[in-house]
Amino acid sequence: MSTPVIGVVRVLSTTDPDALQAHGRELQAALAVRTIDRCIPDQPHGVHDEPTHRTAAPKVAELAAELVRDGADAVMISCAADPGLAEARAVVDVPVIGAGSATAALAAALGTRVGVLGILDEPPEPYRLALGERIVGTVAPRGVARATELYTPEGAAGSLRASDDLVAAGADVIAFACTGLTSLGLAQQIRDRHGVVVVDPVLAAGHAVCAALGH
């Protein structure tokens, strides 16, 4: 395989091509891959609770099948809650990775005390399953409850402050639990500030896909 094509499923509905391709751009900057970036319909605030997760799952599976028909060698569900992961695997025969389980898995391999930084006060299910007792804390920036609310000056500053709390709780790894954080460039800021390992979900999922493809 020369240059793998990753089908990127965005769970935040948008008609803005710049926003749509934000995660694909990160992947192409870091890895020798091409991406096809598409979003599920009718979820302008993404996946941020049980109802939006449930609604997203069949749409994710349908979009995964479409991406594979259009040439994707693998599919990445770019959401920390992995909506539709099992459903997508059931309908395509290429590797499918969820950003949440990829992040949690790599955090487990990279340290023993994991701080979860996302948009909720509870870790998403893939993090609970993979990390269990290794989670030393879960924090969300104050005033942020949906991914779209991260993109304000308060959201960005609050995310950085939230990392302080996790380090104070003893974290040797910080696992992002929202792919919206990727677009803030926050991971390197936290590495520089605290000297801890930071696992970004988009990058984690991209590396997992490349490992799966032997690339």
Next chain:
Amino acid sequence: MSTPVIGVVRVLSTTDPDALQAHGRELQAALAVRTIDRCIPDQPHGVHDEPTHRTAAPKVAELAAELVRDGADAVMISCAADPGLAEARAVVDVPVIGAGSATAALAAALGTRVGVLGILDEPPEPYRLALGERIVGTVAPRGVARATELYTPEGAAGSLRASDDLVAAGADVIAFACTGLTSLGLAQQIRDRHGVVVVDPVLAAGHAVCAALGH
């Protein structure tokens, strides 16, 4: 960070520079990294049981410290049993990854039924810890009990046949449990033969390190 430097700890003592650099070459071929490749002393058959694991651990930690002094931005322990992982983390302040826990973690993120292919009939501890009930079988090529025995025509052919047994047991992912398998080029052969996801330990660890460094 421009080009990260990965310190590669080989647990198979060798004076042959070609053998020593085998895993570093794989990493540099797949990822935009440089490597420094060194081996622990006095273990010509590597780590293949409890006594050789125990003997290796302090040597791995000492070598990790040396690699960081000499410029490594991260350290990779290139053995599926992760000898000396905790010991190395205790003495350096850069990310340290074990090839075993990296492989097991990525296998867990990439599927639900994992076949373990290594040099023993039991999964190494990092695989048991990360995968538990997800392991559908563990096989070793017939007649192979040490990594050095993989590099015979029988070892290579036996490794491929062993993958047949794991797929027959229902594996949707095959996780290699010996970094010696990397050098056989076996992963792509199994992907082509069975259409399953194959996780190679050297590549898995390399991707995990890059994710940790934000690269």
